[in-house]
Every structure is written in structure tokens, then in C-alpha cells.
Amino acid sequence: MATIKDIASKLGISVSAVSKSMNGASDISEELRQLVLDTAVEMGYSTKRSRKKENRKLALFIENMEYESTGDFGYDIVLGFKQSAFKGNWDVDVIPVTPTFQLENKYDTYLLSQGYSGAFIVGFALQDDWMKQFVSTTMPTVLFDNSIKHNPNTSYIGTDNYEGIDEAIDHLYKLGHTKIAFLNGSLHSMVSEQRQEAFLQGMKNHGLKVDKKLLAYGYYVADSARYHVPAFLENGATAIMCGNDLIASGVVEECKHKGLRVPEDISVIGFDDIPIASEMTPGLTTVNQNRSELGKGGYMILTSLISGIAISKSLLRPKLIVRGSTASVK
Amino acid sequence: MATIKDIASKLGISVSAVSKSMNGASDISEELRQLVLDTAVEMGYSTKRSRKKENRKLALFIENMEYESTGDFGYDIVLGFKQSAFKGNWDVDVIPVTPTFQLENKYDTYLLSQGYSGAFIVGFALQDDWMKQFVSTTMPTVLFDNSIKHNPNTSYIGTDNYEGIDEAIDHLYKLGHTKIAFLNGSLHSMVSEQRQEAFLQGMKNHGLKVDKKLLAYGYYVADSARYHVPAFLENGATAIMCGNDLIASGVVEECKHKGLRVPEDISVIGFDDIPIASEMTPGLTTVNQNRSELGKGGYMILTSLISGIAISKSLLRPKLIVRGSTASVK
Numbered sequence: 001m002a003t004i005k006d007i008a009s010k011l012g013i014s015v016s017a018v019s020k021s022m023n024g025a026s027d028i029s030e031e032l033r034q035l036v037l038d039t040a041v042e043m044g045y046s047t048k049r050s051r052k053k054e055n056r057k058l059a060l061f062i063e064n065m066e067y068e069s070t071g072d073f074g075y076d077i078v079l080g081f082k083q084s085a086f087k088g089n090w091d092v093d094v095i096p097v098t099p100t101f102q103l104e105n106k107y108d109t110y111l112l113s114q115g116y117s118g119a120f121i122v123g124f125a126l127q128d129d130w131m132k133q134f135v136s137t138t139m140p141t142v143l144f145d146n147s148i149k150h151n152p153n154t155s156y157i158g159t160d161n162y163e164g165i166d167e168a169i170d171h172l173y174k175l176g177h178t179k180i181a182f183l184n185g186s187l188h189s190m191v192s193e194q195r196q197e198a199f200l201q202g203m204k205n206h207g208l209k210v211d212k213k214l215l216a217y218g219y220y221v222a223d224s225a226r227y228h229v230p231a232f233l234e235n236g237a238t239a240i241m242c243g244n245d246l247i248a249s250g251v252v253e254e255c256k257h258k259g260l261r262v263p264e265d266i267s268v269i270g271f272d273d274i275p276i277a278s279e280m281t282p283g284l285t286t287v288n289q290n291r292s293e294l295g296k297g298g299y300m301i302l303t304s305l306i307s308g309i310a311i312s313k314s315l316l317r318p319k320l321i322v323r324g325s326t327a328s329v330k
Numbered sequence: 331m332a333t334i335k336d337i338a339s340k341l342g343i344s345v346s347a348v349s350k351s352m353n354g355a356s357d358i359s360e361e362l363r364q365l366v367l368d369t370a371v372e373m374g375y376s377t378k379r380s381r382k383k384e385n386r387k388l389a390l391f392i393e394n395m396e397y398e399s400t401g402d403f404g405y406d407i408v409l410g411f412k413q414s415a416f417k418g419n420w421d422v423d424v425i426p427v428t429p430t431f432q433l434e435n436k437y438d439t440y441l442l443s444q445g446y447s448g449a450f451i452v453g454f455a456l457q458d459d460w461m462k463q464f465v466s467t468t469m470p471t472v473l474f475d476n477s478i479k480h481n482p483n484t485s486y487i488g489t490d491n492y493e494g495i496d497e498a499i500d501h502l503y504k505l506g507h508t509k510i511a512f513l514n515g516s517l518h519s520m521v522s523e524q525r526q527e528a529f530l531q532g533m534k535n536h537g538l539k540v541d542k543k544l545l546a547y548g549y550y551v552a553d554s555a556r557y558h559v560p561a562f563l564e565n566g567a568t569a570i571m572c573g574n575d576l577i578a579s580g581v582v583e584e585c586k587h588k589g590l591r592v593p594e595d596i597s598v599i600g601f602d603d604i605p606i607a608s609e610m611t612p613g614l615t616t617v618n619q620n621r622s623e624l625g626k627g628g629y630m631i632l633t634s635l636i637s638g639i640a641i642s643k644s645l646l647r648p649k650l651i652v653r654g655s656t657a658s659v660k
Contacts, residue, residue, distance in 0.1 A: 149493065152647045160642050163479065293639045300639070304630055309623045310647040312490050317482045317640040 002043035011039055034087075041083045058085055058302065059116040060094045061130075065123035067094075071275045073291070074122060077144065080295025081120055088303060090117075102129040111139045118306050120298045121146065126188060140305035142298050145191050152310035155301050157294060161191065164287035164318030165198035166205060168241055168269045171285070171320055173206045176329040177239040177267060181214035181232040183224060183251060185243035192217065195243055195271070211235065218243070222250030229254040238266060238329045245270035245277045248284055252325065263327035273321055282324030290316060332373035341369055364417075371413045388415055388632065389446040390424045391460075395453035397424075401605045403621065404452060407474065410625025411450055418633060420447075432459040441469045448636050450628045451476065456518060470635035472628050475521050482640035485631050487624060491521065494617035494648030495528035496535060498571055498599045501615070501650055503536045506659040507569040507597060511544035511562040513554060513581060515573035522547065525573055525601070541565065548573070552580030559584040568596060568659045575600035575607045578614055582655065593657035603651055612654030620646060 004022070008015045013032075021028050021036035060081055067074030078094055085092045093116075107130045111119060118140035124131060126146075134141055134148045141148075147156035172180055182199045185192045196217075203210050213235040218224025224247050232240060233255075240255075242248035248270030252262050260266050262282060270277055270286035277284040293316050301314050334352070338345045343362075351358050351366035390411055397404030408424055415422045423446075437460045441449060448470035454461060456476070464471055464478045471478075477486035502510055512529045515522045526547075533540050543565040548554025554577050562570060563585075570585075572578035578600030582592050590596050592612060600607055600616035607614040623646050631644050 150497070150647075152649075163642065167480070290640070296639050297634065297641055300630065300634055304627065309627050309630070310620070311627055311644050312493065312647045313643070313645040314641050315643040317642045319482075 002040070002045040004045075006043060007036065007040055007045060010043065011036065037087050038083050041086045042079060056089055057091045057093065057114070057116050058299075059111060059114070059119040060092055060122065061097050061119055061124075062094065062122045063097050063124055063128070067122075073272070073274055076291035077122060077295040077298070080292035081299050082295075083292075084296040084299035088299070090299075090303075097130075099128060107133040108137055108139055118142075118302050120144070120302055126190070140302060142302045142305065144294060144298060147190060147313065152312070153305065155305055155311050155313065157298050157301055157314045158191070158316070159287075159289040159294070159318050160315040161194040161318075162198040162201065164271065164289075164320070165195055165241070166202040167318065167320040168271075168285075168287055169199070169202035169206055169208070171322065171326065172239045172241070172267060172269070173208065175239075175267065175326060178208055178329075179211065179214065179236050179238050180208065181235075181237035181240045182216075183228050183232070183240060183242050183247055184215075184217045185220040185224075185247065187217045192243060199241065218247065220244050220246060222246050222253070225250030225254040226257075230258070233258060233260070233266075239269070239326070240266065241269050243271060245272045245274050245284060245286055248286065248325075249276055249280060252280065252282075252284070263325050265330070267326040267329075269326060277321070278323065280325075285323045285326040286321055288319040288321050290319070332370070332375040334375075337366065337370055337373060337375060340373065341366065367417050368413050371416045372409060386419060387421045387423065387444075387446050388629075389441060389444070389449040390422055390452065391427050391449055391454075392424065392452045393427050393454055393458070397452075403602070403604055406621035407452060407625040407628070410622035411629050412625075413622075414626045414629035418629070420633075427460075429458060437463040438467055438469055448472075448632050450474070450632055456520070470632060472632045472635065474624060474628060477520060477643065482642070483635065485635055485641050485643065487628050487631055487644045488521070488646070489617075489619040489624070489648050490645040491524040491648075492528040492531065494601065494619075494650070495525055495571070496532040497648065497650040498601075498615075498617055499529070499532035499536055499538070501652065501656065502569045502571075502597060502599070503538065505569075505597065505656060508538055508659075509541065509544065509566050509568050510538065511565075511567035511570045512546075513558050513562070513570060513572050513577055514545075514547045515550040515554075515577065517547045522573060529571065548577060550574050550576060552576050552583070555580030555584040556587075560588070563588060563590070563596075569599070569656070570596065571599050573601060575602045575604050575614060575616055578616065578655075579606055579610060582610065582612075582614070593655050595660070597656040597659075599656060607651070608653065610655075615653045615656040616651055618649040618651050620649070 004015055004018050008018045018036055021033045065074040066072035067078045082092050121143040134154055137153055141154045143156050145158045148154040184196055214237050216228040229251055240251050248268050251268050255262055255266050262268055270284045273286045273288035277286045301311055304311055334348050338348045348366055351363045395404040396402035397408045412422050451473040464484055467483055471484045473486050475488045478484040514526055544567050546558040570581050578598050581598050585592055585596050592598055600614045603616045603618035607616045631641055634641050
């Protein structure tokens with residue numbers, strides 16, 4: 001576990017500056033204080049700081065998502081949530097769950113018995129047992145990329161898929177592409193549905209025709225590509241938009257396998273901006289989801305629910321990151 | 331201006347309890363402290379409390395909306411924003427603006443020259459000059475019921491029109507109505523467009539057919555009713571959903587004028603839940619927008635933008651309030 005000395009050494013400042021920052025001393029700038037607190041959480045520093053209230057505890061339940069290493073999709077979501085909670089004087093327990101765990105524990109009862117004031121739900125699937133329980137939960141509950149209708153104790157946070165896909169299409173449009181294919185992720189996922197609708201709307205916004213032969217659902221894995229890319233190419237696609245970066249990495253490989261050059265012969269765009277996007281050759285043009293902000297925003301919305309502000313939905317801005325996988329149409 | 335004594339007397343507690351609450355003494359419950367702070371702002375109490383930072387000032391620009399009396403639509407929005415800001419140690423200036431004011435002052439320059447860190451924008455119209463400037467503003471800016479695309483310094487907060495209209499249609503559907511008319515507000519407003527789409531989607535969700543003769547845009551005033559209600563009635567409507575409560579009040583009057591009884595012969599639903607909704611005879615069934623939460627949420631999102639979390643959109647839960655203007659179809 002990190003000590004104050006470790007933090008000071010990592011940041012290259014004195015131990016007393018770290019200590020003062022932690023205690024909110026008035027001669028420390030706000031920027032430095034925030035940096036020290038962020039770093040402390042990132043390094044696993046923990047202390048029983050004096051708290052006015054007992055039981056200031058939040059739960060972060062996570063499933064179907066890696067989060068323990070820096071390259072994992074969930075890493076920055078979890079870290080951002082913990083960093084914000086630390087500043088707000090809340091303890092956070094990160095609890096990996098399984099379908100069995102959900103069947104064995106009633107959601108509300110579990111939170112109450114463990115003294116949690118609310119929870120952040122990450123990576124759950126529509127068929128999970130707790131998803132049914134969220135419809136009537138009385139506990140403040142924020143869900144990443146899942147939405148519960150009509151229950152004011154729940155809230156949905158995610159990235160604005162509509163704006164993200166629209167920016168991607170706009171980029172391809174300006175490069176002269178008109179025959180744009182879309183290889184989406186899995187059916188029966190809220191996010192896939194939104195990205196599908198966003199693609200149709202984005203094409204319409206740019207006066208482009210959607211060819212049904214250039215539309216397909218796959219799964220959120222690289223292997224999806226080889227089932228759909230051949231048909232896209234036969235039907236004249238000059239660019240392929242993908243449901244996420246993993247799919248896009250498979251699409252790039254499949255195109256190369258078919259003897260095509262990316263981006264000279266075909267442009268490819270991903271979604272998420274996970275580490276492989278910048279590590280691939282060529283680098284992948286993609287729609288960035290800011291996962292640290294998703295975690296911080298999740299905390300903020302959760303504390304709003306706890307204080308009685310019934311926000312049902314919050315979306316973060318996506319950001320198109322242009323790298324080497326897109327170019328002007330031939 | 332209210333004193334600590336006034337606040338104590340209004341709440342029926344001692345002056346020392348008010349004073350302790352203001353100073354965050356540890357023997358005061360969090361609930362009482364919140365209540366004291368809320369009441370202090372409501373009564374116009376103001377003090378130069380010690381602040382670590384200079385220039386913690388936010389602007390609330392308001393146009394086209396009454397807000398000075400308790401019955402006004404904007405009153406609770408402004409109050410909620412000020413109450414949350416007070417707790418966060420920010421000063422708020424409420425600044426009514428005109429189109430001329432916008433032409434005479436550049437938005438970013440005005441904020442910077444006056445030392446504001448960000449602004450909440452309430453009641454602006456699409457054609458306002460500042461709406462164009464928001465597209466590229468570098469100042470954290472939250473807009474009530476208006477959305478700016480692609481600028482991460484801006485954010486939109488409003489009520490979830492889709493969920494609200496869907497709940498209203500669900501209520502009518504369960505009362506046996508199938509011929510439901512929709513008298514919307516003004517064309518060329520983001521909110522009207524959302525409510526229109528929400529109505530079409532809500533009807534579809536309930537397996538109900540939309541009759542184009544039962545759809546009309548008017549204006550957000552009671553007088554809209556007499557231009558459209560006669561045709562709705564001729565075409566067999568048994569229920570009329572309205573774009574807001576003012577329109578609904580006109581619809582009820584027009585139906586009475588035509589010799590029909592509300593709700594026995596025709597059901598009417600409004601949107602907003604402004605004070606007239608509960609004062610009318612019969613009381614108006616309507617979709618409640620929680621204006622205090624809209625103000626508090628606006629503050630919360632604004633401070634998120636200031637701290638670098640680019641939330642683009644936040645929606646509050648609507649709530650259907652059932653009163654006397656709806657009943658089972660005959």
C-alpha cells in the first residue's frame with residue numbers, strides 16, 4: 001500500500017506538500033491538491049480520514065468487463081469513480097459479481113445489510129437477474145450503458161453514441177466516401193441499438209444512402225470481421241465503420257488478408273479508443289469514450305440521486321481521434 | 331434582507347442552531363444544515379462567507395421567462411440553482427438579457443470581464459445571437475432546454491420528454507382511449523420537436539394508430555386551442571394531450587364552450603405542472619417537470635464542466651400527476 005512518501009516521490013514534491021494537500025491547507029493550490037488526491041487513489045493510498053458521518057460507503061458492482069490492468073476497458077472507469085468518491089469523502093468497494101451471486105443475493109437487501117448508500121453498476125447484461133430488480137429498487141443506482149425506465153432511483157450514464165457516430169460519418173464524408181458499411185456489435189444490447197440508429201441518422205444527416213447489404217450485426221470481438229467484411233467489399237464499400245475497436249482490428253486484418261491496403265484502398269473507423277487503437281498499424285481512427293470521465297460522472301450522478309435529484313440520463317461527449325486508418329476515397 | 335434571526339423564526343429553531351448550521355458545526359444533523367441553507371437562500375440571506383478562492387462567481391442568464399414570483403415557471407429553476415451554488419460556496423448573479431444585450435456584448439468577453447467561471451442559460455430562443463456564439467464558446471455553459479452540438483464546453487439539461495409523454499399515453503391507454511389527439515406548442519423549438527417525436531413513439535409503444543388529423547402544432551398559449559380543438563372533436567378524439575399546461579387550460583375551456591364535459595366526454599392532459607394545473611376545475615392531469623431539481627441539476631452539471639467532465643446532456647425524470655381532467659373513455 002502506498003505511503004505519503006511514495007506519493008511525494010512519484011510527483012517529485014515534498015512529503016509536507018502532500019500532507020498539506022491531503023488536509024486541504026490554504027497555501028496549497030487547488031490544482032495541486034486535486035493532483036495529489038488523484039495520485040493517492042491511483043497508487044492505492046488509503047487512510048481512515050476523519051468523517052462526520054458513519055457509513056459513507058458506495059458499492060461498484062462490475063461484471064463482464066476487465067478492470068484490473070491499465071489497458072483494460074474498465075480500469076479508468078473504476079479509477080475515475082474512486083478518485084471522485086475519495087474527494088467527496090466516500091469509501092468505495094469494488095465488487096465483481098456473477099449471475100449466481102445475483103441469484104443468491106437480493107440487490108436492495110445486499111446494499112442495506114452491508115451499509116451502502118448507493119451503487120454504480122458496470123458491465124451488466126440485459127438478462128441479469130438484478131436488471132429486473134433495478135426496476136423497483138429503492139436504492140440510488142447509476143448504471144453504465146444500461147437504462148431503467150420509470151424508476152427515479154436509477155440513472156443511466158454513457159457516451160453520446162449519436163454524436164460520436166455522426167462525427168465519424170462526417171469525417172468519412174469529407175474524405176469523399178459515400179459507400180460506408182457498418183459492422184455493429186451484438187444484437188439485443190442497448191448500446192448496439194443506439195449505434196445502429198445513430199448510423200442510420202448520421203448517414204441521413206449527410207445525405208448518404210444506406211445500402212442494407214452494407215449493414216450487419218456481429219459480436220463485440222475481432223472475429224466478427226471475417227463473416228461480414230467479404231460481402232461488404234463485394235458490394236463496393238470504401239469505408240467500414242465498426243461497433244468497437246476490437247471489431248475494427250479484425251476488419252483491418254481481414255482487409256489485409258484480402259490483399260487490400262488500409263487506408264489506401266479502404267478506410268476503417270472504430271469506437272472506444274482502447275489502447276490497441278493507437279498501437280495497431282496503421283493507428284486506428286476511432287471515437288474516443290473518456291472512461292475516466294465516465295467514472296467521475298457516474299459518481300457525480302450517484303451523489304445527485306442520493307441527494308434527491310432524479311437525473312435519469314447523462315451523456316458524455318465523444319471525441320473523434322483521427323489516426324492512420326482513414327484516407328480520401330480513391 | 332433576511333437576517334439569521336428571520337431564518338430562525340421562520341424555521342422555529344434557535345438563532346444559535348441557524349448559526350451553527352451555517353458554519354457546519356458537527357453537532358448539527360446534515361438534514362437540518364441543508365434545510366437552513368435552502369431557507370437562507372430562499373429568504374435572500376447573503377453574507378460574505380470566507381472563501382478559499384477569489385472570484386467564485388457564476389452567471390445565470392434568463393430570457394423569455396418569468397421568474398420573480400413563486401408561481402412563475404422560472405422561479406424554482408432560479409431558486410434551485412442558487413441554493414445548490416450557495417452550498418458549493420459560489421456567488422450567483424441572475425442577469426435578465428434581451429436580444430439587444432446579446433448583440434452589444436460578446437458572450438465570452440462578458441463572462442471574462444465580469445469574472446464569471448461559467449453560466450447557466452435559461453429561456454433562450456434558437457435565433458438568439460448568443461446561441462451562435464455558444465457553438466464555439468470556451469466558457470463552461472449549461473443550457474436549459476437547448477442543445478449545442480460538438481462543443482464540449484456546453485451541456486444541455488432538461489426533462490425527459492420521451493418518458494413523460496409515454497407515461498401520459500400509457501395512462502390514457504389504460505383508461506381505454508385509442509383516439510388520442512396531440513396539440514403541440516410552437517414549431518422550430520427543440521422541446522416541441524422532442525415532444526412530437528415522443529408522442530409518435532409513445533403511440534407506437536402502445537400499439538395505437540396516429541391519425542394525422544389529430545396532430546397539430548400551435549403556440550405555447552391557451553389561445554391555440556380554439557384553432558385546433560374543433561377539428562380534433564370532429565375527427566373523433568376522446569382525449570387530447572397538450573404541449574404544455576397553458577395550451578391544456580385553453581383546450582378545457584374550448585371543450586366546455588362546445589358543450590362537452592371534462593373528463594366525462596373528453597380527457598385532457600398537460601405538461602409542466604405549473605400552479606394553474608392544480609387550481610383549474612377540474613384539476614389538470616399533467617406531466618410534472620421538477621423545476622427546483624432542474625435548477626439544482628443545472629448547477630451540478632455546470633460545476634462538472636468547470637472541473638473538466640464533458641457531460642453533453644442530462645435529463646430529469648418527469649412524473650405524471652393524475653388529477654380530475656382524465657377518465658375512462660365512454
